[in-house]
Amino acid sequence: xxxxxxxxxxxxxxxxxxxxxxxxxxxxxxxxxxxxxxxxxxxxxxxxxxxxxxxxxxxxxxxxxxxxxxxxxxxxxxxxxxxxxxxxxxxxxxxxxxxxxxxxxxxxxxxxx
Numbered sequence: 001x002x003x004x005x006x007x008x009x010x011x012x013x014x015x016x017x018x019x020x021x022x023x024x025x026x027x028x029x030x031x032x033x034x035x036x037x038x039x040x041x042x043x044x045x046x047x048x049x050x051x052x053x054x055x056x057x058x059x060x061x062x063x064x065x066x067x068x069x070x071x072x073x074x075x076x077x078x079x080x081x082x083x084x085x086x087x088x089x090x091x092x093x094x095x096x097x098x099x100x101x102x103x104x105x106x107x108x109x110x111x112x113x
Contacts, residue, residue, distance in 0.1 A: 027097060027098045027101040027102075028098070028101045028102050028105050029102075030095070030098040030102075031095075031098035031099040031100070031101050031102025031103070031105075032045070032102045034091070034095060034098060034099050034102070035059065035099065035102060035103075038089060039059070040052075041053075042056035042085075042086065043056045043057065043058060043059050044056075044058035044059065044060070045058075045059045045106075046059075046060070046106065047060055047106050048060075053085070056086070059103055059106060060106045060107055060108050061107075061108055062103060062107070063103075063104075063107045063108075064108070068100055068103050068104055068107075069100065071100060071103070072096050072097075072100055075089070075090075075091045075095075075096040075099055075100070076090065076091060076092075076093060076096050077090065078090035
């Protein structure tokens, strides 16, 4: 009986701690999901790690070379340049905002001067 109660308590705590599948994501979370889906094959998209494609800069260092807000237009109109072999992407305005919010959230402390 105690075992069943303990299992039920663990299940309840786990269920309450996990976000519901239909729960809205924050802009940063949505941007992270977009980066994982569209960019992680070439770019390091997190706060650490190497890019799978050596010519693709890690996302956490982008602000060292570009003002991130300048990427908004490129994301909206379609990025057709970048590293060799980079596919063209065009994102909806709300997706652009989410992706830029995510990029801003992971930048190394060293920034452009």
